[in-house]
Every structure is written in C-alpha cells, then in structure tokens.
C-alpha cells in the first residue's frame with residue numbers, strides 16, 4: 001500500500017520548520033508502530049471501558065422525533081464521556097502515546113478550556129506532567145475550567161501578548177514544545193495542525209463511528225440515512241463520519257456556526273466562507289482578511305470559533321462526500337432550550353448546532369428515514385453563560 005503522505009487531496013501537509021519536521025517524523029513513526037501494537041491497543045481499550053465510560057450508548061430521541069414529525073432521530077451520546085465531551089477520546093490517545101514514547105510532559109493550549117480539562121484529566125490518570133497555555137482574556141472568561149485544570153494538577157501558563165486568546169496560546173504552546181522536544185509532547189485539540197496530527201486525532205476519535213455503526217444497525221436494522229455533527233476544528237465529526245465514508249447511502253452533514261451573520265467577524269464557518277490558505281502548519285480553508293491573515297471569528301459556542309477547519313473536511317467538501325450546512329446563534333439557542341425540555345438532555349451549545357439542523361430537516365423527511373446526531377458534549381459548562389445572557 002502507498003504510504004500516506006499527509007495530504008487529503010490538496011489539503012493538509014506539514015508546513016513547518018526543519019527541527020519540527022524531524023520531531024513530526026518521529027511522532028508519525030511511533031504512532032504507526034503503536035497502531036498495530038496489541039499491548040498499547042489493549043490498554044487504550046481498557047481505559048476507555050473502565051475509566052472513560054465507553055461504549056457510549058445510542059439513544060432514540062422519541063419525543064423530539066414525534067414533535068418534529070418526520071424522520072426518526074437518534075443520538076450518539078458523546079456527552080456521557082467522563083469530563084462531558086468527545087475530547088477525552090483523543091486526549092487519552094495522545095497521552096498514552098506520549099507515555100509509550102517515554103515523554104514526561106504534555107503541552108497543550110486551550111481556548112474555552114475544554115481541551116485543557118481533557119488533557120489535564122488524561123495526564124492525571126496516566127501520571128504525566130501537564131502544561132496548559134491559555135490567553136489571559138480566556139482565563140478571565142473561563143474560570144470554572146481554569147479551576148478544574150488546576151484541581152487536576154496541571155499548570156496554567158497565562159499568555160499575555162497580542163489578543164491574549166487562542167491563537168497566541170497555540171503559538172506559546174508550540175514555542176514551549178520546541179524548547180523541550182525530548183521531554184514533552186504537544187497535544188493538539190482537534191483534527192488540525194501539521195501531519196500526523198489530523199490523522200492521529202481522527203483515528204483516536206474514530207471509536208465514535210465504529211461503535212455507532214454497530215449500535216444503530218442493532219437498534220434499527222439499518223444504516224442511518226443522514227449523520228449530523230457540528231464542526232469546529234472537526235474532530236467529533238470526523239470521529240463519527242470515518243466509519244461511514246464508504247457507505248455511499250449515508251449522507252454526511254457537518255454543521256458550521258453562522259453566529260450572528262454572514263459578515264467577516266460574525267461567524268466561524270470556515271468551509272462556507274473561507275478560502276484556501278495555510279495556517280498553523282497545514283493547508284485548508286481559512287477565514288482570512290484582505291491581507292491573507294486569519295480573521296477574527298465568532299460563535300455563541302466557544303468550541304466552534306476557530307478560523308480554519310481540519311484538512312480532511314476540506315477534502316470531503318471538495319469531493320462532495322460531505323455537505324457543510326449553517327446554523328446561527330439563534331437557531332442553536334432555540335434547539336438548546338427545546339432539546340433540554342423535550343429529551344431531558346442539556347446539550348453543549350456546540351452540539352446544539354447539530355440538533356438544530358436535525359430539527360430543521362426532520363419534518364421534510366418521511367417517517368422511515370433515520371437521522372443520527374453526534375451529540376458531542378453536555379451543556380453544564382454553558383449554564384452560567386446561558387442563565388446570565390438569556391435566562392432559564
């Protein structure tokens with residue numbers, strides 16, 4: 001078989017300095033070896049089962065299906081993972097990989113804090129040091145997650161230059177990694193960054209799709225007709241899509257955040273409004289200003305506001321295998337309230353984007369059609385914000 005070169009069509013690759021290239025080659029080699037190492041794979045399986053709470057179930061959203069009055073809606077319950085979202089799937093994978101490589105320390109950045117919490121959790125469980133780089137603005141905005149990260153024994157490194165936000169935190173984490181290559185591993189938070197990260201993170205997330213395929217067939221006797229997942233960087237979507245890519249009857253739908261509108265700065269819909277570009281070591285669609293710099297982005301769901309998207313999504317869009325639809329803040333909020341009341345599940349604001357799109361299309365489909373939503377996380381983290389801004 002031809003060796004995978006890190007490109008999904010024209011997207012992906014590794015646009016990075018030479019010293020980092022050596023390290024990425026080492027990482028790719030270790031990852032490929034561990035992929036077929038039965039001891040590593042058994043340990044990963046054991047942790048997922050006894051610590052993380054896998055397999056996560058599929059729930060039939062019977063009330064929502066009745067209310068929307070069309071297709072039958074099912075939910076893959078990634079909100080039931082330990083720490084409340086799919087992020088632990090790759091956090092545990094990356095942390096275990098670091099351990100097998102003999103590394104002592106995990107370095108990561110975080111924006112809203114969810115990736116930071118997942119990495120700090122994985123580090124605590126596996127007995128590794130952990131350093132989370134976070135913009136000063138985000139530290140002030142995301143106090144509950146900052147406290148969690150500290151309680152879990154990780155160190156927060158405040159980033160106080162530029163916008164003091166996610167982009168600067170990524171640069172700061174990368175710099176720390178470059179200064180400590182032998183001892184540490186940089187752990188990215190989605191299917192982003194230079195090769196091999198998009199491939200690795202997708203593989204660690206692919207457990208979602210593998211489980212879901214078996215479960216939905218067992219429950220309904222069929223493959224789903226449509227799979228819907230929200231897309232920030234794209235890891236939860238790739239996790240569920242990957243198992244169904246060769247099943248041509250299954251329509252794959254990513255949902256991007258339209259935020260407040262279509263103008264630059266009002267949304268974070270990188271596939272719908274971006275143009276090809278290179279940032280943070282890989283080629284994909286990037287939301288850019290007139291000087292070709294990544295532009296400010298916005299969504300009510302802080303886990304979705306990133307100015308680019310995983311390269312494999314760019315490829316799935318270009319080949320037409322997946323479609324990328326838009327849901328705005330208001331639609332996501334409506335879905336957040338309706339879904340909580342109707343199903344007794346408070347969804348993350350990110351996941352509410354996927355729910356909103358399902359609610360939009362279900363009434364247009366016949367009753368025998370099956371929609372499967374990837375419910376990426378639970379909404380407890382959003383309650384303070386929701387209560388303050390909109391009321392409950």
Ligand SMILES: *Cc1c(COP(=O)(O)O)cnc(C)c1O
Pocket residue numbers: 085086087114189190191230231232233234235236237303304348350351376377378
């Ligand atoms: C981080 C996050 C996302 C967005 O990340 P992807 O890489 O696009 O999956 C979506 N949902 C939840 C609950 C998150 O925490």
